[in-house]
Amino acid sequence: MNAIDTRRRQFLKASVAVGGGLVIGFVMPTARQAMASEPKDNFAPNAWIRIAKDDTVTLIVAKVEMGQGVYTSLPMLLAEELEVDLTKIHLEDAPPGKEYIDPILKFQATGGSTSVRSSWKPLSEAGAATRMMLIAAAAETWKVKPADCRAENGMVIHKTSNRSLSYGQLAESAARQPIPKKIVLKDAKNYNYIGKPVARRDSPAKVNGSALYGIDIKIPGLLTAMFVPCPVFGGKLKSVDDSAAKAVKGVKHVFQVENGVAVVADGFWSAKQGREALKVQWDEGALAQLDSAAIERQFEQATTQIGNIARKEGDVVTALGKAAKTVEAVYHAPYAPHCTMEPLNCTVDLRADHCDIWVGTQVPAMAQEAVAKVTGLPNEKIKVHITYLGGGFGRRLEVDFITQAAAIAKLAGAPVKLIWTREDDMRHDVYRPASFTKLRAGLDAKGHTTVWEQHIACPSIFKRYMPALLGEEGKKVDPSSVEAAADHPYAIPNVRVDYHVTDPGVPVGFWRSVGNSQNGFFTESFIDELAHAAGQDPLKYRLQLLAKQARIRGVLELAATKAGWGEPLPKGTGRGIAAVFSFASYAAEVAEVEVSANGEINVKRVVCAIDCGSIVNPDTIKAQVEGAVIFALTAALKGPITIKNGQVEQSNFHDYPLLSLVETPKIEVYIVDSHEAPGGVGEPGVPPLAPAVANAIFAATGKRLRRMPFDLSTA
Amino acid sequence: MIEINVNGQIHALDIAADTPLLWALRDNLGLTGTKYGCGMSLCGACIVHVDGEPMRSCVTPVSSVVSKKIKTIEGLSTDSSHPLQQAWIAEEVPQCGYCQSGQIMTAAALLAKSPTPSDADIDSAMNGNLCRCGTYSRIRKAIHRAAEIMRSKA
Numbered sequence: 049m050n051a052i053d054t055r056r057r058q059f060l061k062a063s064v065a066v067g068g069g070l071v072i073g074f075v076m077p078t079a080r081q082a083m084a085s086e087p088k089d090n091f092a093p094n095a096w097i098r099i100a101k102d103d104t105v106t107l108i109v110a111k112v113e114m115g116q117g118v119y120t121s122l123p124m125l126l127a128e129e130l131e132v133d134l135t136k137i138h139l140e141d142a143p144p145g146k147e148y149i150d151p152i153l154k155f156q157a158t159g160g161s162t163s164v165r166s167s168w169k170p171l172s173e174a175g176a177a178t179r180m181m182l183i184a185a186a187a188e189t190w191k192v193k194p195a196d197c198r199a200e201n202g203m204v205i206h207k208t209s210n211r212s213l214s215y216g217q218l219a220e221s222a223a224r225q226p227i228p229k230k231i232v233l234k235d236a237k238n239y240n241y242i243g244k245p246v247a248r249r250d251s252p253a254k255v256n257g258s259a260l261y262g263i264d265i266k267i268p269g270l271l272t273a274m275f276v277p278c279p280v281f282g283g284k285l286k287s288v289d290d291s292a293a294k295a296v297k298g299v300k301h302v303f304q305v306e307n308g309v310a311v312v313a314d315g316f317w318s319a320k321q322g323r324e325a326l327k328v329q330w331d332e333g334a335l336a337q338l339d340s341a342a343i344e345r346q347f348e349q350a351t352t353q354i355g356n357i358a359r360k361e362g363d364v365v366t367a368l369g370k371a372a373k374t375v376e377a378v379y380h381a382p383y384a385p386h387c388t389m390e391p392l393n394c395t396v397d398l399r400a401d402h403c404d405i406w407v408g409t410q411v412p413a414m415a416q417e418a419v420a421k422v423t424g425l426p427n428e429k430i431k432v433h434i435t436y437l438g439g440g441f442g443r444r445l446e447v448d449f450i451t452q453a454a455a456i457a458k459l460a461g462a463p464v465k466l467i468w469t470r471e472d473d474m475r476h477d478v479y480r481p482a483s484f485t486k487l488r489a490g491l492d493a494k495g496h497t498t499v500w501e502q503h504i505a506c507p508s509i510f511k512r513y514m515p516a517l518l519g520e521e522g523k524k525v526d527p528s529s530v531e532a533a534a535d536h537p538y539a540i541p542n543v544r545v546d547y548h549v550t551d552p553g554v555p556v557g558f559w560r561s562v563g564n565s566q567n568g569f570f571t572e573s574f575i576d577e578l579a580h581a582a583g584q585d586p587l588k589y590r591l592q593l594l595a596k597q598a599r600i601r602g603v604l605e606l607a608a609t610k611a612g613w614g615e616p617l618p619k620g621t622g623r624g625i626a627a628v629f630s631f632a633s634y635a636a637e638v639a640e641v642e643v644s645a646n647g648e649i650n651v652k653r654v655v656c657a658i659d660c661g662s663i664v665n666p667d668t669i670k671a672q673v674e675g676a677v678i679f680a681l682t683a684a685l686k687g688p689i690t691i692k693n694g695q696v697e698q699s700n701f702h703d704y705p706l707l708s709l710v711e712t713p714k715i716e717v718y719i720v721d722s723h724e725a726p727g728g729v730g731e732p733g734v735p736p737l738a739p740a741v742a743n744a745i746f747a748a749t750g751k752r753l754r755r756m757p758f759d760l761s762t763a
Numbered sequence: 764m765i766e767i768n769v770n771g772q773i774h775a776l777d778i779a780a781d782t783p784l785l786w787a788l789r790d791n792l793g794l795t796g797t798k799y800g801c802g803m804s805l806c807g808a809c810i811v812h813v814d815g816e817p818m819r820s821c822v823t824p825v826s827s828v829v830s831k832k833i834k835t836i837e838g839l840s841t842d843s844s845h846p847l848q849q850a851w852i853a854e855e856v857p858q859c860g861y862c863q864s865g866q867i868m869t870a871a872a873l874l875a876k877s878p879t880p881s882d883a884d885i886d887s888a889m890n891g892n893l894c895r896c897g898t899y900s901r902i903r904k905a906i907h908r909a910a911e912i913m914r915s916k917a
Binding site for chain 1: 782790794798801835843847848852856859862890891892896899903
């Protein structure tokens with residue numbers, strides 16, 4: 049058993065609820081910092097766990113459900129230590145609040161594969177402390193020793209007499225017990241839920257149409273809005289002739305708002321008809337001539353010099369001079385869209401002194417802030433109702449559509465649901481940045497890599513999203529641009545990775561695994577090139593350079609073994625391997641790829657090994673890694689997003705197709721048995737996929753693909 | 764007025780004849796289980812049955828389905844007991860879940876015609892249904908499982 053000393057922590061607070069239940073509040077470490085500056089008497093740890101007299105246990109879930117399974121994994125953590133039936137825990141979405149700031153991300157958000165990592169300790173400790181207080185309350189009632197009582201399935205039982213009291217019966221007296229000085233967590237071997245496949249709590253509602261997404265919200269008097277932005281990035285509205293639009297049956301209003309035009313109607317179809325009848329003149333602005341080729345020239349130009357240093361070890365110049373052999377390559381990743389299946393939407397009901405919004409968002413506090421800014425209402429007058437998210441992948445870390453919805457509602461004088469069309473979504477995304485890298489490495493006479501030089505040119509996400517992170521002058525390296533390059537795990541004595549912020553004007557944002565998805569492709573492909581330059585097996589070559597990296601070796605070896613690494617394959621088929629550390633987890637993938645005579649790429653099998661430390665729900669981990677493979681395959685094989693005349697050329701799934709069922713390879717996922725701290729799960733499956741496939745294509749054809757999406761006709 | 768028969772009920776709607784069935788269902792009848800994904804018949808999120816055939820409601824004018832029988836995900840069963848719904852839960856198919864109504868309705872039309880579908884049958888029936896979360900492998904497994912459930916009940 050693990051005893052935790054709480055004397056210096058003081059993060060738990062118990063109180064009696066209205067009506068006599070027990071309320072347990074706790075404060076995440078980061079939230080404690082955020083609240084430290086506030087007056088002491090304002091300090092009120094928010095209720096995270098409530099036990100009512102009727103035995104209802106409620107958990108406030110500070111993470112939103114976007115498919116990653118938090119509505120199951122987070123209550124599992126609580127149920128385990130509290131000793132209650134998981135299926136009976138009632139869930140409530142956390143409102144915006146400093147209490148719910150994520151300790152890793154440092155703001156209130158669901159993203160960065162943090163949910164379980166951030167919640168494991170506080171939820172387990174709060175559950176265990178609550179259990180101990182319930183036992184103490186029962187012992188006091190029965191005048192027995194707490195050690196003679198046990199907690200089981202929502203009851204405290206006196207071991208010898210078999211007397212029992214339910215948690216609801218004990219709640220009020222438990223609330224008056226002191227917080228235990230030492231919290232005793234369960235031994236992992238006694239877990240009922242953690243580490244076992246548990247049925248997702250959200251599945252039943254998702255198979256009968258009853259799961260409520262933002263787009264499904266119905267409230268009395270609700271109108272539907274569409275927003276028409278300038279198709280050219282950075283362009284402005286010049287004028288609009290809305291006479292034909294206003295004549296469309298069902299169209300209620302046309303507004304000039306937020307540097308675009310809004311059409312408000314009695315439903316989606318009339319809004320869309322109205323929109324199509326608009327005659328809008330745009331001032332296209334400075335980017336009207338921008339195209340993909342010009343963007344790539346900007347990147348290429350940037351990398352002719354040394355940029356901000358992201359990593360420096362040894363002496364790269366001298367080592368390159370001494371190398372027996374040098375290898376150079378240029379890699380490129382395009383802008384990538386999110387394509388959440390649920391198009392962006394937000395419902396706003398704005399009244400004189402308060403406002404309700406319904407939205408699938410990864411950032412409830414930012415959503416509230418955005419609406420406050422538009423409406424002038426204080427934050428606490430804006431209630432954010434969280435719905436299921438029809439996909440997030442980073443797109444719903446943004447509030448652009450929420451700001452628009454609030455601005456339209458302010459003019460409409462009625463509740464408004466703004467719905468983006470698929471075309472709006474495809475053409476006005478915040479794209480995973482395009483990235484460009486120049487690599488040079490040196491090998492000694494024995495083929496060992498002695499030096500690694502890398503220039504990266506990439507637009508910065510943080511420059512817009514959280515500029516404070518880049519320092520006062522904004523010159524610090526954006527970690528999301530260099531991850532999986534600046535921190536690659538290979539033991540190479542001389543390394544320099546530098547970074548150029550390039551800003552062609554295309555909006556960029558977080559996207560499932562972000563920079564790891566580009567840099568993982570670059571570095572893990574280039575390592576493969578070095579292995580071949582050294583005349584060695586790519587797996588063995590990696591393992592030699594990872595002598596001190598047991599966990600990444602572990603996933604490489606596991607994936608290789610399960611995939612049958614080294615076993616013969618039919619002609620035209622190749623096997624490629626790659627491993628990337630991201631979001632505190634290690635993932636390796638082996639892809640088996642068949643290339644037809646005319647260059648068609650058929651990914652037949654992907655074997656994944658993930659070491660994400662201690663695990664909560666293994667089936668969800670498998671599902672997340674399977675999904676990550678498909679997500680990454682779309683980026684590796686489909687698209688790309690291209691720019692012409694300052695606009696995105698693609699508009700819907702006909703010109704930006706997603707991977708389909710027929711193209712889905714056989715996917716196997718193996719989870720490393722581990723007692724290490726929990727790592728991320730949603731994203732780490734993405735980065736190794738593209739390099740594993742590229743390396744497999746090389747093995748099959750001898751052709752090295754250094755540009756996504758992969759296309760053998762241009763190789 | 765346009766009359767449509769949805770899940771066994773007749774509804775009279777005062778809407779434009781070219782309104783896609785999807786928006787009649789969602790905006791006028793409040794049946795929001797059928798989803799909007801692309802509006803161009805490209806993703807399958809909006810699939811419903813029209814006289815038993817899977818149809819993309821986002822491009823189906825409501826005037827074209829008058830006097831036909833429309834079934835939506837809400838009408839597939841009254842208690843989530845359809846073998847596909849059971850199988851979807853057993854195989855833990857949904858992630859975000861948004862595309863799953865369309866997936867299940869497409870699969871239901873397949874199983875109604877081919878109670879023991881091969882992988883090739885599944886490929887050809889399901890290939891137009893996109894899922895961004897990447898649940899395809901589980902969709903395939905769940906369809907086979909649903910077919911087994913149907914056989915065991917037959």
